[in-house]
Amino acid sequence: MAEVIIVRDAAAGGALVADHIAALVRRRPETVLGLATGSTPLPVYAALRTRLAGVDVSHVRAFALDEYVGLDPAHPESYARVIEREVVRPLGLDPARVRLPRGTLPGIEHAGEDYEHEIADAGGIDLQILGIGSDGHIGFNEPGSSFASRTRVKTLTRQTREDNARFFAGPDEVPRHCITQGLGTILDARHLVLLAFGEGKAAAVAGAVEGPLTASLPASAIQLHERVSVVVDEAAASTLGFADYYREAWAHKPAWQGL
Ligand code: GLP
Numbered sequence: 001m002a003e004v005i006i007v008r009d010a011a012a013g014g015a016l017v018a019d020h021i022a023a024l025v026r027r028r029p030e031t032v033l034g035l036a037t038g039s040t041p042l043p044v045y046a047a048l049r050t051r052l053a054g055v056d057v058s059h060v061r062a063f064a065l066d067e068y069v070g071l072d073p074a075h076p077e078s079y080a081r082v083i084e085r086e087v088v089r090p091l092g093l094d095p096a097r098v099r100l101p102r103g104t105l106p107g108i109e110h111a112g113e114d115y116e117h118e119i120a121d122a123g124g125i126d127l128q129i130l131g132i133g134s135d136g137h138i139g140f141n142e143p144g145s146s147f148a149s150r151t152r153v154k155t156l157t158r159q160t161r162e163d164n165a166r167f168f169a170g171p172d173e174v175p176r177h178c179i180t181q182g183l184g185t186i187l188d189a190r191h192l193v194l195l196a197f198g199e200g201k202a203a204a205v206a207g208a209v210e211g212p213l214t215a216s217l218p219a220s221a222i223q224l225h226e227r228v229s230v231v232v233d234e235a236a237a238s239t240l241g242f243a244d245y246y247r248e249a250w251a252h253k254p255a256w257q258g259l
Contacts, residue, residue, distance in 0.1 A: 002194075002209050002228035004246035005259075006237045010197040013231040014043025017129070017193055020259040022051035024127060025060055033062040034128030034186075035087055035098075036139075037079045040195050041129050045086050052091055060093055061122050063115075065130070065139040066180035067103035069153055077167045078103070101151055101179040111179055112151035119185070128189035132196050135159050136204040136217035140180035145218045149182030183221045192228045193259070194219070196236040205232055206239040229259050 007013040021044070025031050035041070067079045075081065080100050088098050099118055102111040119125060130138050135157060141149065142157050156164075156178055158171075165171040186192065196205045208219035209230055222228045237243050 002222055002225075002230045003249070003259075004209060004230045004232065004237070004240065004243075005250050006232055006234060006243065006247055009233050010040075010043045011047075013195055013197065013233065014041075014045075014047045016259070017044045017195065017229075017231060018047035018051050020193075021048060021127065022055065023258075025052065025057060026055055028126070029056055030059040030061070032122050032124065032126045033060065034125040034130075034181075034189050035062050035064045035083055036129045036131045037064065037066070037082050037086075038131040040131035040197060042086060044129060044195070045090065049090050057091060057093055060097065062087070062093060062098045063119055063122070063125060063181075064098075064100040065128075065186070066178055067100045068175040069103040069108060069177035069179055070105055071103060071175050073104065101181070103179050108153060108179070112153065115151045115179075115181070116185065119181075119188075125189035127191045127193060128186060130186070130192060130194040130219075130222075132194060132201055132204050132208060132219050133160055134163055134200055134204055136207055136219045138183070138194070138219045138221070139186060140178040141183050141186075141218040143216050143218060145183055145215055147187070147213075147215060147221050147224065148184045150185050151179065151181050153177055153179050183218055187221060187225055190227065192222055192225050193231065194222060194228065195231045197233045199235040199238065201232075201236040202239045205230070205236050206241070210241055 071078045073080045101115040161174040164174050207217040213220050
């Protein structure tokens with residue numbers, strides 16, 4: 001089962017995950033990270049700034065989960081720009097080693113396959129950071145996505161476009177299509193770290209961790225993975241049936257096991 005860690009707040013969750021990532025990079029300078037966008041991972045990236053200061057990150061590689069299709073890559077809300085702004089520049093990563101699926105229209109029909117090859121050529125992803133959509137999506141794998149899916153173009157649900165409208169002038173400005181790592185791609189990463197904060201994520205988190213395995217709640221695919229850390233605050237954990245067990249397990253976890 002996924003390990004569920006209930007933290008005080010988003011900052012504490014960000015610090016916990018950043019400590020683990022920084023230790024990983026120190027141990028293995030050629031670590032391959034899987035990056036997520038959205039507001040949830042921002043405390044991780046913020047905490048990494050101090051933790052990676054002075055660490056050689058020139059060999060780190062990173063792959064983003066997803067990108068909008070048809071949005072000008074120079075648009076401030078394209079995930080290429082978001083990753084550049086929130087991760088690449090502040091952490092001093094080599095921009096050439098940080099990749100996103102290509103959402104531009106020419107060549108879009110083979111962009112998914114190209115991305116799969118890039119990830120495979122890098123030796124796969126060591127640690128994949130994940131947020132979760134209010135409808136239970138991870139990456140942009142909307143409800144109904146196959147657990148075997150690979151990187152491909154998807155149509156965003158109305159709910160996701162409304163959720164993401166805050167980054168644009170309005171819901172109509174949010175692109176209709178995206179290109180996202182598939183659930184099968186995500187499950188190939190060696191360690192999944194899913195973060196969720198706030199009451200709005202409680203139902204999706206409970207479904208992902210404790211609900212039945214179902215494509216209707218794509219994040220439930222994490223139950224198929226052998227190494228998953230789910231980092232949530234009290235509000236996002238509020239509808240978990242086994243919360244007391246998770247607290248007890250974490251409180252008594254041997255230090256040598258780490259995250
Ligand atoms: C978008 C991203 C997801 C992210 C989700 C939740 O849909 N494609 O990777 O997990 O938003 O966003 P937030 O963290 O802002 O709630």
